[in-house]
Amino acid sequence: MTVGFVMLVHTALARAAQTARHWASSGCPVVIHTDRKVDDTAFDEFRAMLADLDNVSFSPRYRCEWGTWGIVAATLAASEIMLRDHPQVGHVYLASGSCLPLRPVQDLNAYLAARPRTDFIESVTIEDVVWTKGGFDRERFTLRFPFSWKKNRRLFDRYVDLQRRLKRQRTIPAGLEPHLGSQWWCLSRGTLSRIVDDPDRAVYDRYFRRVWIPDESYFQTLVRLHSAEVESRALTLSKFDYQGKPHIFYDDHLQLLRRSDCFVARKAWPHANKLYASFLSNDPRITKNAEPNPGKIDRLFSRATERRVRGRSGLYMQSRNPREGWENGKTCEPYSVFEGFSDLFVDFDGWLAKTVGGRVHGHLFSQERVEFAGGEAVYNGALSDSAALRDYNPQRFLTSLIWNARGERQCFQFGPADDQQISWFMATDQNAQISVITGAWAIRLFQLGLNTPVIRKEAARLQAIELEHIAILRSQYTNARLRVWTLADFIENPMDHLQAITEEISPGTRRRLTEAPRMADLRDFGRFVQMLKNQGMNLHLAGDFTVGLDPAPQPSGTARPYLVK
Structure with a gap:
């Protein structure tokens, strides 16, 4: 027979x-x-x-x-x-x-x-x-x-x-x-x-x-x-993709097909000359007497299908890019966003880079230019510091920056004066760690030492932008790890808050901070807040600042580091 x-x-x-x-x-x-x-x-x-x-x-x-x-x-x-x-x-x-x-x-x-x-x-x-x-x-x-x-x-x-x-x-x-x-x-x-x-x-x-x-x-x-x-x-041996279409075998599948021990494979590419030359033979030397076992290569096919369907986390490809929600992770690795910290602390970028060992940028979404770490004009992956190029697609700019620098924690500053197109993307990204000191942007206005309607209007504009941004961060769709303080609440106990943030960035260290960033001089800041109120602008995002009771540094001799003012 x-x-x-x-x-x-x-x-x-x-x-x-x-x-x-x-x-x-x-x-x-x-x-x-x-x-x-x-x-x-x-x-x-x-x-x-x-x-x-x-x-x-x-x-x-x-x-x-x-x-x-x-x-x-x-x-x-x-x-x-x-x-x-x-x-x-x-x-x-x-x-x-x-x-x-x-x-x-x-x-x-x-x-x-x-x-x-x-x-x-x-x-x-x-x-x-x-x-x-x-x-x-x-x-x-x-x-x-x-x-x-x-x-x-x-x-x-x-x-x-x-x-x-x-x-x-x-x-x-x-x-x-x-x-x-x-x-x-x-x-x-x-x-x-x-x-x-x-x-x-x-x-x-x-x-x-x-x-x-x-x-x-x-x-x-x-x-x-x-x-x-x-x-x-x-x-x-017949393999199908997630759409029910058969996989096609090419010359580079030769060793894979040999491992399957199956008698027939479907379907081979007509121009796979190497496959046909290798298998259309009755050479007894390749007789195996083995049970057909397509399971030997099922794992490889499953991984290939998974890669094709889901891609790699944070890496966008043409087949998924046009459809929102089809991405396999918005970004590829965790990153940290600091809002208000560079306003409250002097040289906060340098302190943070020294403390956590990551790459700390300035305001990546500044209206004027992209503030890469070290003032670089071009970053990994040939990303330019041009604001116009960045604003063409802010989401892809951020995902490219995180992908091109994977293996190194990326941190950057953000605030109401920056381009806000990226707000929803960061809020819904589970890799984002966002720490916000609301109202801290007012310190820059306070340091100008001006008492004019221009300052009041600018404060009102920035507060309206931050209010909308905070509403996005607190929406039901937020996946980011979020911390929000008012300026008044944060400066009551800044070291504990900084300790919690740095421990999350570097969870393996678990050591107390030994050096604190220097806080900006806030003497008479309460009077500045009251002045804005007198002009009809309530700076409520900054919290409760009473005139004459400005923040003071912690006394020396405490068990934990103190802030130098």
């Missing part, structure tokens, strides 16, 4: 002929169905390529549209010829023109000879299928699908909607329990003969003619009626 191959061919005819010749020359009968859509001239040339082989024959041609009955009809017609003309065949192996043999034919014959009654076909109930695509589960068996999904999408959708509204359902033939599975199978002669010669076949054919994608359910369902021993798996 030997195995016979039924091939469904519709493209790459030269490669299909090469594969058919390989099997036929190894003593395996081959029956080929060629899609009716193939040009007659091309078909005649295809037949001529195999005319010298007496165990290769061609079946009647059907038009095979994806998801329609034509594929099943073609398979049945070719199977009938195989069973009729080749009594020595013990198993029939269904393959496509793009299938590539991975192991010698004698290996496959030996494997099947040891399992003469076993049918290898993926066949699972509807409830157990998780890979179906197109939105139909049991409905694919209870509705009618007379229109091509690819060619007549509008008619297809309208007819489905009509049946749902009218609650019209088909009756599944008695005795059938619908099953689904891969189209590619290897059935024993006995089982395939019983399917082909079933006295109720006309009923089954008429029913499945209007089933959605019948090539994934016809044999998978009927084999349960006629098989004595079903192995619910395929001997063909």
Whole structure:
């Protein structure tokens, strides 16, 4: 007994002929169905390529549209010829023109000879299928699908909607329990003969003619009626992506395919010369006598699919960039945003860089220019300090900065005088650590020493901007780690707040601060706040500052470092 191959061919005819010749020359009968859509001239040339082989024959041609009955009809017609003309065949192996043999034919014959009654076909109930695509589960068996999904999408959708509204359902033939599975199978002669010669076949054919994608359910369902021993798996290595489209194997998949131990792979790229040269051989030295084990490479395919679908955290690619919410993490690593700290403390950037060891920038979103650390004009990844270039897409500017400097903690200043387009992005980014001292921006206005309506208007403008920014940070959509103090609250106990922030940036250190940043001189700041109130502008974001009770430094001799004022 030997195995016979039924091939469904519709493209790459030269490669299909090469594969058919390989099997036929190894003593395996081959029956080929060629899609009716193939040009007659091309078909005649295809037949001529195999005319010298007496165990290769061609079946009647059907038009095979994806998801329609034509594929099943073609398979049945070719199977009938195989069973009729080749009594020595013990198993029939269904393959496509793009299938590539991975192991010698004698290996496959030996494997099947040891399992003469076993049918290898993926066949699972509807409830157990998780890979179906197109939105139909049991409905694919209870509705009618007379229109091509690819060619007549509008008619297809309208007819489905009509049946749902009218609650019209088909009756599944008695005795059938619908099953689904891969189209590619290897059935024993006995089982395939019983399917082909079933006295109720006309009923089954008429029913499945209007089933959605019948090539994934016809044999998978009927084999349960006629098989004595079903192995619910395929001997063909066939991998699909998250959209249900088959993976294509190229020359660089050579070693991967060898590790699978499968007998056939689908589908190989027609121009993969190295693959075809390597595998179309019956060299006994590569005979493994191993159980087909596609699981060996499943992990690699899963990782590849995960990478393709989700990408890398914080790295944007064309397929996901246009769709908000499809990103795999807005940024790739944690970063820290400080609002008001450079106003309250003198040379806060230098102190922070020395304390946490990260890269501390100035105001990256300043209206005038990007204030990179050290005053650099160009940063990692050729990021320019041009505000115009940055503002073209502030979100991608920030994600690029974090990606290009991964491995080093990025910290930067932000405030109401900066460009605010980035506010929502930072608030919804789980990698952001945002610390805010509200009203601290007023210290810069106070240091100008002016008492004019211009100062009052500027204070009112900045407070309105910060109010909107704080509302964004406190929204229900915020994912960032957030700390917010008023200026008055923060300066009551600044060292504890700074300690908490630095511990979060460098969680492994867990050591008390030994050096504190120098606080700006706030003498008469309370009088400045009162002056603004007298002019009608209430600086409430700064907190409660009483005239004459300005902040004073902590006395020396305490157990923790004190602020030098």
